[in-house]
Amino acid sequence: MNAYVIHLFIMLCIYIVLTTSMNLAVGFTGLINLGHIAFYAIGAYTSALLAVKLGLPFWVGLLAGGCMAAFFGYLLSFPTVRLKGDYLAIGTLGFSIILEAVLKNWTSLTRGPLGIPGIPKPELFGLTFSSLELYAILAFTLALITFTVLKIVTVSPFGRVMKAVRDDEVAAKTLGKNTFRVKAKVLTLSAFFAGVAGSLYAHYITFIDPTSFAITETILIFSMVLVGGTGSLWGSIAGAFVIGILLPEPLRFLDLPSSIVGGMRQALYALLMILVIMKRPQGLIGEDTFHSMWHNVKRRFKFA
Amino acid sequence: MAVWAQLIMNGLIAGSIYALMAAGFSLMFALQRFMNIAHGSSYVVAAFIAYTFAVILKFPMWISFLIGILAAAVLGILINLIIFQPLQKQKEKNNALLLSSFGVFLLVEAIILMVYGADVKSFGLPVKVGMDVLGAKVTPVQLVIICMAPVIFGLLALFLYKTKTGVALRATADNETIAKTMGINVRFMTYLTTGLGSALGGVAGILVALEQNLEHSMGMMAVLKGLTAAIIGGIGNVPAAILGGYLLGLAENIGVWYVPSGYKDAIGFGVFILFLLFRPQGFFGEKRREEASG
Numbered sequence: 001m002n003a004y005v006i007h008l009f010i011m012l013c014i015y016i017v018l019t020t021s022m023n024l025a026v027g028f029t030g031l032i033n034l035g036h037i038a039f040y041a042i043g044a045y046t047s048a049l050l051a052v053k054l055g056l057p058f059w060v061g062l063l064a065g066g067c068m069a070a071f072f073g074y075l076l077s078f079p080t081v082r083l084k085g086d087y088l089a090i091g092t093l094g095f096s097i098i099l100e101a102v103l104k105n106w107t108s109l110t111r112g113p114l115g116i117p118g119i120p121k122p123e124l125f126g127l128t129f130s131s132l133e134l135y136a137i138l139a140f141t142l143a144l145i146t147f148t149v150l151k152i153v154t155v156s157p158f159g160r161v162m163k164a165v166r167d168d169e170v171a172a173k174t175l176g177k178n179t180f181r182v183k184a185k186v187l188t189l190s191a192f193f194a195g196v197a198g199s200l201y202a203h204y205i206t207f208i209d210p211t212s213f214a215i216t217e218t219i220l221i222f223s224m225v226l227v228g229g230t231g232s233l234w235g236s237i238a239g240a241f242v243i244g245i246l247l248p249e250p251l252r253f254l255d256l257p258s259s260i261v262g263g264m265r266q267a268l269y270a271l272l273m274i275l276v277i278m279k280r281p282q283g284l285i286g287e288d289t290f291h292s293m294w295h296n297v298k299r300r301f302k303f304a
Numbered sequence: 305m306a307v308w309a310q311l312i313m314n315g316l317i318a319g320s321i322y323a324l325m326a327a328g329f330s331l332m333f334a335l336q337r338f339m340n341i342a343h344g345s346s347y348v349v350a351a352f353i354a355y356t357f358a359v360i361l362k363f364p365m366w367i368s369f370l371i372g373i374l375a376a377a378v379l380g381i382l383i384n385l386i387i388f389q390p391l392q393k394q395k396e397k398n399n400a401l402l403l404s405s406f407g408v409f410l411l412v413e414a415i416i417l418m419v420y421g422a423d424v425k426s427f428g429l430p431v432k433v434g435m436d437v438l439g440a441k442v443t444p445v446q447l448v449i450i451c452m453a454p455v456i457f458g459l460l461a462l463f464l465y466k467t468k469t470g471v472a473l474r475a476t477a478d479n480e481t482i483a484k485t486m487g488i489n490v491r492f493m494t495y496l497t498t499g500l501g502s503a504l505g506g507v508a509g510i511l512v513a514l515e516q517n518l519e520h521s522m523g524m525m526a527v528l529k530g531l532t533a534a535i536i537g538g539i540g541n542v543p544a545a546i547l548g549g550y551l552l553g554l555a556e557n558i559g560v561w562y563v564p565s566g567y568k569d570a571i572g573f574g575v576f577i578l579f580l581l582f583r584p585q586g587f588f589g590e591k592r593r594e595e596a597s598g
Contacts, residue, residue, distance in 0.1 A: 030399075086402050090528070095577070097570065215524060260418050266414035273403070274408060
């Protein structure tokens, strides 16, 4: 198979881990968390540093990256869970700017703008995931695990509480739900998977620096969630595919200067974001899209 | 002593810019009730339009600046007309408005990138040696920034508190329904605040472009600093937001005396997160908790 296609597939899997976990906060719980990329960065740096400095195996780094991100997600929940949408959005965005400053300036740990090179490819069960094909399998497995776990969470009773918090927090409170704690749990879980995605990314590219985790990346992931459909895990996959692959990749083959291509890419997804908000707020695959399709099929069967 | 004078002066320079952005934010927030990230576009667009007229088309400086500010105001009003007004009619609007304003900001930034390219531009003013002002070194452009901001705020206060339109505007911000029954043209007030707010953002953009230089990506940080300042001061309240701007500027610039200068942006947001924790209604904001907490 074409190496380029496999590369796109691996990136898609990483995007899916990011978008589905972001959707857990944004779409299912209504927490406009714009700091998701910060957790991705924390996962990537934790995992990379453990591998490069201490020589720990990949799976330890993966879990440690996830846990470290989850820990920061939990910390961030303190100032933010009591806040309304706009404040939460700006607060979490601020968090990712603080983290970017730390990554750039704590040079003794992160090497600052120089980045961390030579992150080893993962080894699991005596198998080195150095070929693209093997890494694709690993990325796909992790994306699948993430999706399954998040699916289970969202259809569980806890998932219904999450949606209740989103739709009417006061009502959820009157039913005796501790909505702050629900939000804190969601942020923690969401951050965990972002950290896992970061670790997956770091060991794939084998080099990370602060520019891979700039605010613009948050917006990219966010637009995937929004365009795909908030509150729908399938939507997040669709969004990751459309905005991560379908829109930008063809532009690569146009013979244009990079500022034009970069601008076009951003213009396209910004435009798509605005259009979706205005014309199809539920996104490409909305929360109820499959449900209503199934409903239609059932109805047609009955009356046919 | 000289060090402190310099730090405070730097704080005032940065503070003036933040205050201009924050004032624009607050003005628009007072009527629209959402944090309009697209405010950053007026900052970028004004700077680039002024650059186009002044440097490329060789217009006189001050005419170019006026055109730039006017362009920012027109853009602000157009965005409001095309995007926010239809969205305001939808029922679940708060997040949709914030997010669409983010989309608009990104779109404008992308267009600027495509038109002007990614390289850094400048107005090419001759570099002047700093003058001594109260023991601190200040360049002429910086002096203009420090002096111009209070003048603009004075004019804004005169308009808001002394003219009939200003009173009507504040009445609309206070209670739209009652304002409507009193015969105030609410729609016109919305356009007026967006235009005025965007113009303030435009002034900030041009001043920064004069002092430093122009980049397509300059809007993001400006918008975040402006918002942070507005929230620290108390969003929706213009004088409080202005004070918040100066507070943020001073905190950042005095803070770098204690931590490495690379953390300058982090200081601002650290202060901001502290405010979110302990005083989400802002420094001067009255206790209207439902605004901030959900």
